[in-house]
Structures are given as C-alpha cells and as structure tokens.
Amino acid sequence: xxxxxxxxxxxxxxxxxxxxxxxxxxxxxxxxxxxxxxxxxxxxxxxxxxxxxxxxxxxxxxxxxxxxxxxxxxxxxxxxxxxxxxxxxxxxxxxxxxxxxxxxxxxxxxxxxxxxxxxxxxxxxxxxxxxxxxxxxxxxxxxxxxxxxxxxxxxxxxxxxxxxxxxxxxxxxxxxxxxxxxxxxxxxxxxxxxxxxxxxxxxxxxxxxxxxxxxxxxxxxxxxxxxxxxxxxxxxxxxxxxxxxxxxxxxxxxxxxxxxxxxxxxxxxxxxxxxxxxxxxxxxxxxxxxxxxxxxxxxxxxxxxxxxxxxxxxxxxxxxxxxxxxxxxxxxxxxxxxxxx
Ligand code: 13P
Numbered sequence: 162x163x164x165x166x167x168x169x170x171x172x173x174x175x176x177x178x179x180x181x182x183x184x185x186x187x188x189x190x191x192x193x194x195x196x197x198x199x200x201x202x203x204x205x206x207x208x209x210x211x212x213x214x215x216x217x218x219x220x221x222x223x224x225x226x227x228x229x230x231x232x233x234x235x236x237x238x239x240x241x242x243x244x245x246x247x248x249x250x251x252x253x254x255x256x257x258x259x260x261x262x263x264x265x266x267x268x269x270x271x272x273x274x275x276x277x278x279x280x281x282x283x284x285x286x287x288x289x290x291x292x293x294x295x296x297x298x299x300x301x302x303x304x305x306x307x308x309x310x311x312x313x314x315x316x317x318x319x320x321x322x323x324x325x326x327x328x329x330x331x332x333x334x335x336x337x338x339x340x341x342x343x344x345x346x347x348x349x350x351x352x353x354x355x356x357x358x359x360x361x362x363x364x365x366x367x368x369x370x371x372x373x374x375x376x377x378x379x380x381x382x383x384x385x386x387x388x389x390x391x392x393x394x395x396x397x398x399x400x401x402x403x404x405x406x407x408x409x410x411x412x413x414x415x416x417x418x419x420x421x422x423x424x425x426x427x428x429x430x431x432x433x434x435x436x437x438x439x440x441x442x443x444x445x446x447x448x449x450x451x452x453x454x455x456x457x458x459x460x461x462x463x464x465x466x467x468x469x470x471x472x473x474x475x476x477x478x479x480x481x482x483x484x485x486x487x488x489x490x491x492x493x494x495x496x497x498x499x500x501x502x
Pocket of ligand 1: 425453454
C-alpha cells in the first residue's frame, strides 16, 4: 500500500467548503427517481441528467468529488468528453460505487449483508485505470427493536465485508468510502438509532483495524442519529446534532480525516440544517461534510422533469443546494437562506 496518495486524496475530498455529490444510483434506483418525474430511464436520459449535474456552473466550488455508477464512469458528455475528464478539468475527483447491493443474510430474517467481494480486486484495477480515485461500499442496517434487529451477527457480517473492501481499495490505490447506513425506516426513537449506530460504528472500526486498513486513508459515510421516519416524536435539529456527535466521539478514531454524511431520506433542508448544527457545535477531530444523493439532487430532478428546456433551472436548483451545504460545512448556513433562494 502506498499511503501518501491515499492520505492526500482523502484530505482533498474533505477540503474546506466542499463535499461529495453521490450520483451513483444504480440503473434500478435512477429508474425510480425518473419515474417520480415521469421520465423514461433511457441510456441517453441518464447521460443527459448526469451531464446536467456535472456541468452546473460553479459546482466545483462546492463539490470535491462525485460518486459514479459503473455505466456513468464509462460515459461521455454530449461533446464527446469522458465524464471523468470533464470532472478532472474542474478539479473534481471521480469515485465509483463498487458494492453489488444487499442480499438477505442467511439465518437472520429481516437483515441484509452487502455483497460484491468476488472479483473486486480486478474491478478496482479497471476503475483505477479509468480514472477513479475513490470508491464506495454501502452496508444496510435496519432497526426493528421488537425483532431484536440489528443483531450482532448482522452488524459483524457487514463490518467484515466493509473492512475487506476497504483493504482491497487501499491495495489498489483507491480511497475507500466506508458506508454503514443505519436506515431511517421505522417508528423507533432517537435512542434506538443512536444505540444501533454506536454498535455498528464500533464494530466497523474494530474490523478496519483487524484487516490493517489505514485510517488516515479512508472516509466514513454514516447516517446521522435521527428519529425513525414514523416515530411520533421527532428529535429537533440540535438534538440530532448532539446525539450524532456524541455517538461519533465514542466510536470514530481521530485519525479518520473526514465524516461525509449520507442524507438517507431526510429532506434537503433537514440534511443541511443538521450538518450545519454539528459544525456550529465544533470543533471536532474530523472534518464533517456531505456525500448526499437525494438531498443534493431532489430539487434538481423536480426542476428538470426530463425536459431539455429545464436544464438551466435544474442546474440553478442543484447549484443552490450545493452552495447551502457548502455553507453548512462551517456552520454559516441559516434557514432564512432557503426563503431568499
Ligand atoms: P442519500 O444521500 O440519498 O442517502 O444517498 C447517499 C448514498 O450514496 C447512499 O449510498
């Protein structure tokens, strides 16, 4: 493993005022997003939509890296410029989703384990040749307190896979984004999310150490500690920020350069407000940044509606969201900015 480039890449991805755009929806996920706006998920529509995002004016001021799906990593803009080259020309790094999705965990009904380790070394080699500098693997941890979920076995299986993925990435010179996502679905309260997140993160870092992963050369992409989506009592912005920071201080070593949150189904405004509150409570041992998918893209999709004449409006919506999240990196965002926008 060559440590220096990994450390540099990770540090660059969490450099001040910028964060990551997760645009790595698999073809089935992007089809769902396009369904919501009555747009066909054709190869060309997917290409046009990603081009819209990547050519948004000033996006490089707010975006340090973009996570791509295999198809997009190999695609070109309308003028023939490969997307990876287009991003690189703006100083934006290309990342790649390399997991192959969650499958039911045998013997543990209701729990999943993410697959994709077979042949991963060869795939990583090819992605590095295609210009990717970082990768992502997402584990899915559900909460169902009545069923005793998550179990220690479910958490262990996912942490093991994340650590083997991370070690392979570093061997091939790619920075691994380690994403153990405790999902928001359910009626559980904030405390249940905190307990599951703490257990999961503690286990993930135990496995990263066991497999010799260089902590200075990884980024953690976790959920925030939030109330379940259908919990009757929803925690406030400050409660979410305080619980999330408490959980990370207990589990995430200070050697990790950055925590890049997923949005996980939070509204774009909530995702920005929560990140802002955590940074305003600082200082923290790690950079606290974003790697949002839906929270960065929802307003853009709603403005685009699959129509070429809406591209500029969609770019404005994306640029605006990216700018507000950039402000949240230093605690400089205020909800009143939403109205001004
Ligand atoms: P969301 O921000 O929409 O949760 O997506 C982030 C991501 O990359 C999930 O793997």
